[in-house]
Amino acid sequence: MPPAKQLIGVIDVPGPERDALAETIARDGLAVYAADSIEGLPPETAFIVAHSRAVPSADWKRLAGRLPTLVVSDERQDADLLRAVDAGLVDYIIDPLRHGSLLRRMIGKAIEVHHLAAEREHDRARLAQLNEDLEELNESLETHLAMLRLDQQAGGQIQRKLLPQRPQTLNDVTYDYWLAPSLYLSGDFLDFQAFDERYSLFYFADVSGHGASSAFVTVLLKYLSNHWQHEWDGEHPEALAPRWLAALNRELLDAGIGKHATLFVGVIDHQRRYLHYSLGAQLPMPLLVTDGQVTPLSGEGMPVGLFPGVDYPWLGCELPEHFRLWLCSDGILECLPGDTLDMRLRELERRVLTSETLEDLRGSLALGALSDDDESVAESAPGHEELPDDLTIMMLSGFGNDKP
Known part of the structure; x- marks a missing residue:
C-alpha cells in the first residue's frame, strides 16, 4: 500500500454516497480528499477516484492527462463509464462500496505503477541529459586533443631540427642515420660533430619510454653535449666519453625526472684511425x-640516470681503412625474427654484414616502405604507428669508403 502522505482525491457529487466512497477508500491508512470537480482537488493529490456520474464527458481526457485516475460506477452498462475507459484512464470498478478491499488494492497498485513510470521517465530524461553532456564533453575533448596533437607535432618538428643533417662526411668518416618515432616525439636521439681536423665526436641515445617526457631528455642531452664539447680542450680523448656519461648520470639523477637512458659515446681520432668510446647499457x-x-x-656499463656514483668504462678499438660501424636502438629487435634475444642479435649481425648502405639494412628489415622524409612524417603524425617502439639506425663508414 502507498504511504499515507499520498493523497487520494475523490470526485463525486456531494452527498452520502460520496462520503461512503471516501470512507471506504480511507481505510488502510489512505488519506482522502473529496471534491465535486477536478478544480476542487488540492495540488498534492497523487491519485483520483472519479465517479462516472460526476465528470462531464468532455473532461475525461483532461482528467486522465493530469493524474492517474480510477473510474467507479454503480452500473456496468453506464455510458459515461465506457467513455471514461475510452479516454485512457487507469481502470474501472463496478459497485465500489461492495468491493472496498479490491478498490484499495487497485489504487495502491495504480499509484505504484504510476510512480515507476514517473521514475522511468525521469531516468530517460536524465539519460538524455547525460548523453547531451557527453556529446559536449566529447566535443571539448576532441578540441583539446586536436590542440595537443598540434602541440605534439610542433614538438616533433622542433626535435627533428635538433638532429644533424644527413648524410654528412666529417673529415674522412661519413655519418648517416634513420630515425622513426612511433609517436609524435621520440626517445631516440643522436648527434655527430667535428671537433677539429683530428677529432670528431658522436653519441647514440635511447631514453626510456617514448613521447614528450622522453623527448625532453633528448633536448637536455643535446644542450649538455654541446656545452661539454665546447669545454673540452682536445686533450685525453680516451677520457672524454666516460666523463660525459658520468656527468649526464649526475644531471639526470639531480633533475629527479625518473628517466634513464642507454648511450654510446664515441670520439674518433682520425689521425690514428682509432675509436675511443664508452657506453651505458x-x-x-x-x-x-x-x-x-x-x-x-x-x-x-650501467644505464645513465639510474644509480649515483657510477664509473663508466674507458674503451677503444682500432678502425681499419674501410669499415662500417652500425648502431641501432632496441626497437630494431622487434623487427627481427627469432624466439630469443640471442637469436635476434645473431640475425642483426647477419643482416648488417650484407648491407652496404642504410637503405640496404632498412630493406632487409622490411622497413623500406616507411617514410624517409621528416616533413612527411610530421604531417602524417603520430609517426610510424606500425612500429611498436621508436627505431633508430646509425651508420658510420670510413676512412677509404667515401673515396673514389
Whole structure:
C-alpha cells in the first residue's frame, strides 16, 4: 500500500454516497480528499477516484492527462463509464462500496505503477541529459586533443631540427642515420660533430619510454653535449666519453625526472684511425664490419640516470681503412625474427654484414616502405604507428669508403 502522505482525491457529487466512497477508500491508512470537480482537488493529490456520474464527458481526457485516475460506477452498462475507459484512464470498478478491499488494492497498485513510470521517465530524461553532456564533453575533448596533437607535432618538428643533417662526411668518416618515432616525439636521439681536423665526436641515445617526457631528455642531452664539447680542450680523448656519461648520470639523477637512458659515446681520432668510446647499457651493441666480418664492440656499463656514483668504462678499438660501424636502438629487435634475444642479435649481425648502405639494412628489415622524409612524417603524425617502439639506425663508414 502507498504511504499515507499520498493523497487520494475523490470526485463525486456531494452527498452520502460520496462520503461512503471516501470512507471506504480511507481505510488502510489512505488519506482522502473529496471534491465535486477536478478544480476542487488540492495540488498534492497523487491519485483520483472519479465517479462516472460526476465528470462531464468532455473532461475525461483532461482528467486522465493530469493524474492517474480510477473510474467507479454503480452500473456496468453506464455510458459515461465506457467513455471514461475510452479516454485512457487507469481502470474501472463496478459497485465500489461492495468491493472496498479490491478498490484499495487497485489504487495502491495504480499509484505504484504510476510512480515507476514517473521514475522511468525521469531516468530517460536524465539519460538524455547525460548523453547531451557527453556529446559536449566529447566535443571539448576532441578540441583539446586536436590542440595537443598540434602541440605534439610542433614538438616533433622542433626535435627533428635538433638532429644533424644527413648524410654528412666529417673529415674522412661519413655519418648517416634513420630515425622513426612511433609517436609524435621520440626517445631516440643522436648527434655527430667535428671537433677539429683530428677529432670528431658522436653519441647514440635511447631514453626510456617514448613521447614528450622522453623527448625532453633528448633536448637536455643535446644542450649538455654541446656545452661539454665546447669545454673540452682536445686533450685525453680516451677520457672524454666516460666523463660525459658520468656527468649526464649526475644531471639526470639531480633533475629527479625518473628517466634513464642507454648511450654510446664515441670520439674518433682520425689521425690514428682509432675509436675511443664508452657506453651505458647499450643494446644491441654497436657492430663493426671490416673485411667481410662483423664484430660487436666490447664493453659494458650501467644505464645513465639510474644509480649515483657510477664509473663508466674507458674503451677503444682500432678502425681499419674501410669499415662500417652500425648502431641501432632496441626497437630494431622487434623487427627481427627469432624466439630469443640471442637469436635476434645473431640475425642483426647477419643482416648488417650484407648491407652496404642504410637503405640496404632498412630493406632487409622490411622497413623500406616507411617514410624517409621528416616533413612527411610530421604531417602524417603520430609517426610510424606500425612500429611498436621508436627505431633508430646509425651508420658510420670510413676512412677509404667515401673515396673514389
